[in-house]
Amino acid sequence: MRTSAIRLCLGFPALAVLLMAPPAGAIDAPALSPATAGAMAQAASPQAIAEYRRKLREYQEARAAFEQEAGAYWSSIYEKRKGRNAKRRERQAIALDDYVLTQPPLYTGPKRPVNPEGEPEVPPRERKPIPVVADFLKAAAEHFHFAPQRPASEAEFKRAYARTALASGLTREQAVRVYSFETGGNGNHDMQSGLSASRPGSRAISTAIGYNQLLTTNSVELLAEQGHEFVKALTEKAARLSAPARKAMDHKIAVLKRMVAFSRTVPDEWAAHEKLANTPQGWAVHAMVLDIDVGPLLQTHKLLTSVLFARAKGHTRPLTAAELEMMNLTGDGTGLDMVTMPQAMRERVPTSNFFQRGGYERNPVAIRHNTVAKLLAITDERMDSNGGKPGARELASSF
Structure with a gap:
């Protein structure tokens, strides 16, 4: 069961670092080193201290007023969302007044002043390292005695993905345009969010890998x-092989069955799958996204689940690539909320209706393109601009 929380990367690799930044206006004065703080404390005059305290009171009052306003706004977002979900359960039509139609408040008050006496140094928050491809491969070897079969070339993986996507019912346009958006038009099958060969020293910002940027949790859930x-597809393929390729495929199928069994040891819920995905065995499962046989199945079904979800909910019109991407990014339920919205409503409904507060305030794309219509438009625009890049053209020619 896919989460409704929107992914951080939003398909804009160049903006990925920005999306991790604190909300605008919420940045306090930087902590000072003990030596600097001590020197400032000695130099601070009574007048400077009094002025600081006056400005601090102004800042605190402004922030408190903003937090009260923002809290009320995001509470209304939550209540409206809860109301829409209830109406859908009762198969009632969703109307414009089922959404909050005003934009969220932004803090425009004074910044927190710098204390002339200095502030105690706050140790940096320790961040849990994000595993990368090498970690996934190591985990697969250690826990399942398996190494994914890598493609001889990127073109080979693209051809395998194209065959799988077409056979499943995805269109060439959907697959290529989503790839263009998710990877910037030039991504490889092992591309990880935040990492780039053209940026030495770059760091992973998530576990998202491949053409449709699957997270570890996506792999476990799928x-x-x-x-x-997947086991059925590989078994049918194995029947057409002869030794030694058949022996290798039989081993892959056996490993896949064990991974499937492992993935089913928890309830079919995103939170449970996420916990499983954050274990070494979960990392091993994610290594399958790199395999020439299983990887295209995982990448395809990441999108196919959204298509099938929309059909099951009565949405029979084919999804545009931008609509499919909204479901891919935000989760099926939230995405379908936008997809089924008439154009006139898309023009008026703010994107904040589909976010939690923290996710929205870290997301300059949603803030800048602040209605459903604008968000879909910028998605289409990025798909258009990235669709002419070599990777996207090569994928298109694979269909």
Whole structure:
């Protein structure tokens, strides 16, 4: 069951670092080193201290007023969302007044003043390291005695993905345009969010990998829910092989079955899958996204689940690539909320209706393109601009 929380990267690799930044206007004065703080404390005059305290009171009052306003706004977002969900359960039509139609408040008050007496140095928050491809491969070897079969070339993986996507019912336009958006038009099958060969020293910002940027949790969830179909597909392929290729495929199928069993050891819920995905065994499962046989299945089903979800909810019109990407990014339920919205409503409904507060305030794309219509438009625009890059052209020619 896919989460409704929007992904951080939003398909804009160049903006990925920006999306991790604190909300605008919420940045306090930087902490000072003990030596600097001590020197400032000695130099601070009574007048400077009094002025600081006056400005601090102004800042605190402004922030308190803003927090009260923002809290009320985001509470209304939550209540409206809860109301829409209730109406959908009762199969009632969603109307314009089921959304908050005003934009969220932005803090425009004074910044926190710098204390002339200095502030105690706050140790930096320790961040948990994000595993990378080498970690996934190591985990697969250690826990499943398996190494993914890598493609001889990127073109080979693209051809395998194209065959799988077409066979599943995805269109060439959907697959290529989503790839263009997610990877910037030039991504490889092992591309990880935040990492780039052209940027030495770059760091991963998530575990998202490949053409449709699957997270570790996506891989675990897809194996839990669709693993039997993957095993069936590989078994049919194995029947057409002869030794030694057949022996290698049989081993891959055996490993895949074990991974499927592992992925099903928890309830079919995103939170449970996420916990499983954050273990070394979960990392091993994610290594399958690199395999020439299983990887295209995972990448395809990441999108196919959204298509099938929309159909199951009565949305029979084919999804545009931008609409499919909204479901891919935000989760099926939230994405379908936008997809089924008439154009006139898209023009008026703010994007904040589909976010939690923290996610929205870290997301300059959603803030800048602040209605559903604008968000879909910028998605289409990025797909257009990235679609002419070599990777996207090569994928298009693979169909």
